[in-house]
Amino acid sequence: MSYEQRLTVRLVDIWEQLRHERPPPPYEQWNSAKISDLWQKCIAMRVEPHQRTASELVVRTLFVGQQLNVIMPTLRAEECYQMHILDHDMKKLFSPITSVVQSQKSIAHDGTFVSKNNTLVKYRCCFLPFSDSKKYTEGGANVHYIVAGFSWIHM
Known part of the structure; x- marks a missing residue:
């Protein structure tokens, strides 16, 4: 199995x-120390609907x-990005975010x-959805956080 x-x-x-086969776990349960060797290739982000256009994510x-x-x-x-104004490469890298939020x-x-x-650059990544512990229930929760990990090689 390759590093990626x-x-x-x-x-x-x-x-x-x-x-545990439930809805997305609360973000507060995430422990980056478990992946300390990979954490510098990861992003943790909060996702929320745009204030004016709910179908657009911030x-x-x-x-x-x-x-x-x-x-x-x-x-x-600690920056805020609107998905529709990201540059082309960033938009491509972040394209799964909407699907992750919708599918959980x-x-x-x-x-x-x-x-x-x-x-x-050839890349591989994964996006992991998390809920907000204040809004988490066993029956379901919305995605409020995403942790994404990336690996890549220059061709």
Whole structure:
């Protein structure tokens, strides 16, 4: 199994253990120390509907791993991003977010893009949905947080 697959498999395995075949687990149960070797390739974000257009999502980054600077140099922690105004590459990397929120399931995603310095980047990532513990019930919960892990190689 390649490193890229191990990253996504490990993240999904940890998420599944938290979930126990229930709705998305509360974000407060997430423990980044369990993946300290991978955490710098991850993003933690809060997702919420846009105030004016509920069908549009706003992503607020809570944590952006330092190693992600290589493929997402414009992404910063504690920033707010509207999905429809992201640049093309960021939009491609973040394209699963809406599906994750709607399905409440983890999603693995891979693809390629050309980086700012004109090199082809092949990436693999997974997006893990989490609920807000204040709004969590055994019967269901909306997705309010997402943890995403990325691996990549320059071609």
